[in-house]
Amino acid sequence: MTYYLIVGITFLISLIVNTILKNKFRVYSKLYLDSHMSGKEIAEKMLTDHGIWDVKVLSVEGELTDHYNPMNKTINLSEKVYNDKTAAAVAVSAHECGHALQHRLGYNLLKLRNHLIPILNFSSRFVNIAIMSGLTVFYSSGGKDSLILKLGIGLFFLVVVFSLITLPIEFDASNRALTWLRNKNVVNHQEYHKAKESLNWAAMTYVVSALGSLAQLIYFLSIFTGDKKDEHF
Incomplete structure (x- = not known):
């Protein structure tokens, strides 16, 4: 039951945070800027101020679908962020420009994450199947070593590494965005x-x-380091 407890708690906290985030954006989407600049205009100005001329600002469908694509050098803003002239729009557009600036400056963690994306895509396809199958074999055999489970844990380790690398990248992009907003009095x-x-x-x-x-x-690691006869799943 430990595994389901961890997943359940994580899901609940994630649900709460996402709900708060959406509520914040909903409120701040009604706070219009004195400058009357749209998310698109904010992004273009931030790029220009940093001497970045080869990145395009595009509009994409969906909500919270905003992202920077380093492959084709595009900042993709959801339709609302792209067009709105609000505090929420300026936050998102400036943040995505922060990623473009990281790319321009050769931010090491961003380069590392980009190199890991193909590996992560492979891991994500098989990690759940490998872990669930491995756990089934592990416990049905009375705790004998399971090669499938070890493979699954190895694949999941890559997912965790990717998540941990993403944290400083996101914080750094936000810091770059906020620094620009403050210094330029936008x-x-x-x-x-x-x-x-x-x-x-x-x-x-x-x-x-x-x-x-x-x-x-x-x-998952505790399964091998703890008492293998204990019921964890």
């Missing part, structure tokens, strides 16, 4: 703090995901 005092709060809650989603994955990894 927003007033109230708008700045609302944007900062939005980014802090967005970062919390990555923190919860990383901690949840780490807790699951520790549990």
Whole structure:
């Protein structure tokens, strides 16, 4: 039952954080900027101020689908963020520009994460099947070593590493965004703090995901280090 408890707690906390995040963005989407700049205009100005001319700002469908694509050098903003002239829009667009700036400066952790993406895509396809099959074999055999389970844990370890690497990347992108917003006076005092709060809650989603994955990894490893006859699953 330990595994289900960890997953359940992680899911509950993640649900709470995501609910708070969406509520914050809903409120701050009604706080219009004194500058009357849209998310698209904010992104373009931040890119220009940093001498980045080869990155395009595009509009994509969906909610909270905003991301920077280093492959084709595009900042993809959800339609609402792209068009809105609000504190929520400025927070998201500036954050994604922070990733573009990381790419331009050759931020080492970002380069490492980009190299890990193909490996992560492979791991994600088989990790759940390998772990569930491995646990079934492990406990049905009375605790004998399971090669499938070890393979599954190894694949899951890569997922955890990716999650942990993502944390400083996201925090750094937000810090770059907030520094620019503050130094360039793009927003007033109230708008700045609302944007900062939005980014802090967005970062919390990555923190919860990383901690949840780490807790699951520790549990899987404890199967081999603890009493194999104990009932964990």
